[in-house]
Amino acid sequence: MKILYVYQTLARYGGVERVLVDKMNYLTSHYGYEVYILTRDQGSHQIPFPLDERVHYDDLGIRLHTQYAYKGLRRLLTKIKLQCLYEYRVSKEIKEIKPDIIIGTDVMPARSLLRHKGKAKLIIESHSMYRMTYAEPTKNPIKLFLNIMAFRAYRKADMLVSLTEGDANDWKNNNHNKRVCVIPNVVNLNTTGRFSDLSQKNVIFVGRFAKLKGIPYLMEIWKRVQVRHPDWTLNIYGDGEDKEKYADIISSLNIIVHQPTKNIHEEYCKNSIFLLTSISESFSLVIPEAMSCGLPVVSFDCPYGPRDIITEGKDGFLVPQYDVDAFADRVCYLIENKNIRLQMGMAALTSSQRYAAEIVMPQWKKLFESILE
Known part of the structure; x- marks a missing residue:
């Protein structure tokens, strides 16, 4: 089985980044899956967590954040240019990899993955909750339109995976997702062999x-x-x-x-x-x-x-x-x-x-x- 993860960057010492690396390592080492990860904005940053050498890693080199070096019309034009470059490169990679399943998170452009996934099944992971991503108020008409379109795409995913029952219910009831399941995060549990004796003040x-x-x-x-x-x-x-x-x-x-x-x-x-x-x-x-x-x-x-x-x-x-x-x-x-x-x-x-x-x-x-x- 070929599994393709698509994420923005693995450069941070963050919880989501740790979870993704741990899951990819496990899928490779325990189930023998062929696992790929594409990042959008990694640049020259090192991955802070150990990634199994059998996981195929590539960065698309988009660096979408560079748009913020500009203002006004130039920023908008830069954003459009980088988005078009992303569309081209992610489509090219998907065609070459031919994954069975593509996994994106709620911060990734679900519409792009739907357009380019081909025969692959698309899974969206809800790492920031419905209420933090969809319900965030905005008066900007462009952002509002993009939000509406993105979450319409979420409804078309083959499965939306939530971390908690409360968040899953929000997706079902408020965004009308019909295919939702709950799988909690893998946690980096204590393996030191030592535990607190609870005597310290x-x-x-x-x-x-x-x-x-x-x-x-x-x-x-x-x-x-x-x-x-x-x-x-x-x-x-x-x-x-x-x-x-x-x-x-x-x-x-x-x-x-x-x-x-x-x-x-x-x-x-x-x-x-x-x-x-x-x-x-x-x-x-x-x-x-x-x-x-x-x-x-x-x-x-x-x-x-x-x-x-x-x-x-x-x-x-x-x-x-x-x-x-x-x-x-x-x-x-x-x-x-x-x-x-x-x-x-x-x-x-x-x-x-x-x-x-x-x-x-x-x-x-x-x-x-x-x-x-």
């Missing part, structure tokens, strides 16, 4: 300093926790465009900010509770990552990932969205009750195994075989 947050990660709520929560437990520390692993905005408040609290790391499981093991304050999540890879190190989780019940992963009161707590007082109370409850922490940490460790490649990838194999029948 440390709490961990992993995420970008960005609006969607709910950083203002995190700051307010920690203010409340620190009043009751001034000997505990919040460790933040992340970077981002808003980092400097919070420098003053961070310096006034017991918070340490660390750079993102490849060895995040080692850092989870130095902490006792994991926090997630996101406004929305398509899945939230960091929750089962932290769980696999034995950490109980406290998270806002945001759409949609946390509710699919956390079992309330068993391996973590789901807090009503934006209720910082209730969130802080849950954190303090875990701080004050080590036996509960230990019970929930053990349950979290077991729960995280649902997202191991050995559990998730057979679902992809079954999907591939079913749409080729």
Whole structure:
């Protein structure tokens, strides 16, 4: 079986990039599929995660982002030129590869893949949720038209794969997709052989300093926790465009900010509770990552990932969205009750195994075989 992935770039240390590489490696090494990956804008950047040498990789060399070096009419003309170049090159590659299945994500131009896929089946992966891609408001008539056309194309895909039940229902009910299934992400689970003993007076947050990660709520929560437990520390692993905005408040609290790391499981093991304050999540890879190190989780019940992963009161707590007082109370409850922490940490460790490649990838194999029948 020939599987072709089409994506924008594998240059970032991002969750989607890690998931795609892990899946391609597994399909090649365990099922013997002939796997190809085409990127659009990779340029000279190295792929940050190890890609199996049997995976066929090529970059189309479009570099669509270069349009933003210009303004006005020149930017528009550059965009049209690059889009036409993309259409030509992706069509040429598809004709040469002759894939059985093409997989794109919701950030890729689904209309182009539909036009050029030939006899191949098209699968779209929803990594950013219906409500974050389709429902994003815009008054620009060109963008509005392109959105409408793109999501009309999504309805024509042979399958749309969502990460959560909530997102799948949005696609079915709001975009009227008739072919939708749910397959969760493969998660990079803890393989260090070490787990947190939950005795450290440390709490961990992993995420970008960005609006969607709910950083203002995190700051307010920690203010409340620190009043009751001034000997505990919040460790933040992340970077981002808003980092400097919070420098003053961070310096006034017991918070340490660390750079993102490849060895995040080692850092989870130095902490006792994991926090997630996101406004929305398509899945939230960091929750089962932290769980696999034995950490109980406290998270806002945001759409949609946390509710699919956390079992309330068993391996973590789901807090009503934006209720910082209730969130802080849950954190303090875990701080004050080590036996509960230990019970929930053990349950979290077991729960995280649902997202191991050995559990998730057979679902992809079954999907591939079913749409080729």
